Amino acid sequence: MMIRRRPAKRRQLETIAIEHENQRYKVGLGRPTLCDGSCGAEPRLGAIMEVFLNGQKANSQLDVLASDGAILMSMLIQYGCPPADIFHAMKRNPDGSAASPLGRAAAYLVEGER
Structure with a gap:
């Protein structure tokens, strides 16, 4: 059985506004705080552990689907x-770009690893 690594109680949330097919979304990326500076070292953040995705119109079908997909991610x-x-499992447009706002959010996961 797989063990779930739950996010730390203290974490930072980075919020990014995106637009996909003329719809606006907010992407939230949650990272644990490994060191906030009080440990004697430079402040550091861990890997992304949570993804939030919300549509512009709360509780619309797009908002609900985006949010549920982010929870699963x-x-x-x-x-x-x-x-x-x-990231590689997500659908792509013929030009290679993400076909969905969830795919755009997945791109931030890969960038966050670098």
């Missing part, structure tokens, strides 16, 4: 699925 990460695997 977060759980995949917490159960040990590599972010690159999540």
Whole structure:
């Protein structure tokens, strides 16, 4: 059985505004705080452990689907699925760009690993 790595109680949330097919979304990326500076070292953040995705109109069908997808993406990460695997599993447009706002959010997972 896989063990879930739950996010730390103290974590930072980075919020990014995106637009996909003329719809606006907010992407939230949650990272644990490994050191806030009080440990004698430079402040450091851990890997992304949570993803939030919300549509512009709260509780619309787009908002609900985006949010539910982000919850599943977060759980995949917490159960040990590599972010690159999540990113590569998402659908793409013919030009290689992400076909969905969830795919755009997955791109931030891979960038967050670098």
